[in-house]
Every structure is written in C-alpha cells, then in structure tokens.
Amino acid sequence: MDxxxxxxxxxxxWILFVVTFLEGETILxxxxxxxxxxxxxxxxxAGVAASGTFMGDQVYFWIGRRYGKExxxxxxxxxRKRVSxxxxxxxxxxxxxxxxxxxxxxIRNVSSFAMGVSKIQFWRFLILxxxxxxxxxxxxxxxxxxxGKTVESYLGQAKEYQVYVIGGIxxxxxxxxAVHKFREKKEQTKSIRDESQPQ
Numbered sequence: 001m002d003x004x005x006x007x008x009x010x011x012x013x014w015i016l017f018v019v020t021f022l023e024g025e026t027i028l029x030x031x032x033x034x035x036x037x038x039x040x041x042x043x044x045x046a047g048v049a050a051s052g053t054f055m056g057d058q059v060y061f062w063i064g065r066r067y068g069k070e071x072x073x074x075x076x077x078x079x080r081k082r083v084s085x086x087x088x089x090x091x092x093x094x095x096x097x098x099x100x101x102x103x104x105x106x107i108r109n110v111s112s113f114a115m116g117v118s119k120i121q122f123w124r125f126l127i128l129x130x131x132x133x134x135x136x137x138x139x140x141x142x143x144x145x146x147x148g149k150t151v152e153s154y155l156g157q158a159k160e161y162q163v164y165v166i167g168g169i170x171x172x173x174x175x176x177x178a179v180h181k182f183r184e185k186k187e188q189t190k191s192i193r194d195e196s197q198p199q
Contacts, residue, residue, distance in 0.1 A: 053137065064113040
C-alpha cells in the first residue's frame with residue numbers, strides 16, 4: 001500500500017468524485033477506510049463524495065426535466081415502470097423520499113431522473129438534494145472510517161492486512177449488487193410470466 005500512496009493522493013479524490021457521481025457506496029467505504037489508515041483526509045473524502053453524488057443527481061434531474069417525457073416514450077416498459085413507482089413514492093412521502101432514496105439500493109439514478117419528470121420545483125429539489133448528499137456522505141464516510149479504526153484496534157497497523165480488508169469491502173459490495181440483480185431478474189421473469197397468462 002505504501003507504494004500506492006502517491007497515486008492515492010494524486011488521483012484518489014478524482015476517482016471518488018467520478019464514481020460517486022455515477023453511484024458508489026462501495027468506493028466511499030473504501031476511501032473512508034483508507035482515510036482511517038492515513039492515506040486520505042476523511043473530511044476531504046466526505047466532501048468530495050457529497051459533491052460527486054450531489055452533482056450526479058442534479059445532472060440526472062436535469063435530464064429528466066429536459067428530455068424525460070421523450071425518453072420514456074422510447075424506453076423499455078421496465079424503465080417506465082420504475083419511473084412510475086418512484087413518482088408514486090414521491091407523491092406519498094415527498095421530502096422524506098428525496099432525503100432517503102440514496103439508501104435504497106439500485107434506484108438512485110432513476111429516482112433523480114423521475115423527479116425531473118415530476119412537477120417538483122428545481123430549487124426545492126436542489127436544496128433537499130444537497131442536504132441528502134451531506135447526510136449520505138457523512139454516514140458512509142463515518143462507517144468506513146470507524147470500521148478501519150476498529151480493524152486497526154484488533155490487528156494493529158499491519159500493512160499486509162489492508163489489501164484483504166479492501167478486498168472484503170469490494171466483495172461485499174459485489175455480493176449486494178449480485179443479489180439486487182438476481183432479484184430484479186426474478187421480478188422481471190415473474191412479470192413476463194403473469195402478462196403471458198390468459199386473463
């Protein structure tokens with residue numbers, strides 16, 4: 001890990017920004033863990049992650065606001081169904097949904113896009129999105145940082161364990177993604193089966 005320190009300092013924050021712009025709890029947990037080991041600054045890590053997720057959702061919101069209706073006409077039924085589900089949740093829970101949808105795995109991008117399609121005011125979404133970004137970054141950065149400190153308290157500052165810890169975080173993130181995709185595929189298959197059955 002010591003050999004990678006200059007690269008982490010030079011490119012680590014940029015990588016964190018780009019991945020959180022797209023969608024990335026796992027990368028934030030890894031960055032926060034590295035901050036706990038002294039490779040990155042935890043405050044800067046949280047700030048960059050908050051900026052990335054905030055900017056990403058503002059872009060998705062703008063796409064929804066500018067091209068949403070045209071896009072939905074041309075997209076698959078599954079995409080339209082997900083947008084419709086998000087719009088129902090927005091109507092039901094309003095601000096609470098905007099503050100919490102980042103914690104609902106797999107719906108971040110479609111949620112901000114759907115809210116662009118909705119009638120929610122731009123400035124209202126911007127303020128709530130900013131607050132939600134700060135909450136999300138603070139929670140995941142704290143989790144990764146204190147996880148790293150806990151590991152250190154048991155294993156000491158043993159450099160040889162750091163690769164395995166990071167590998168474990170990546171493996172856990174991959175497992176969560178795979179389970180989500182499996183459930184999504186299962187629901188899609190069930191939906192197709194139900195539609196094919198005679199009424």
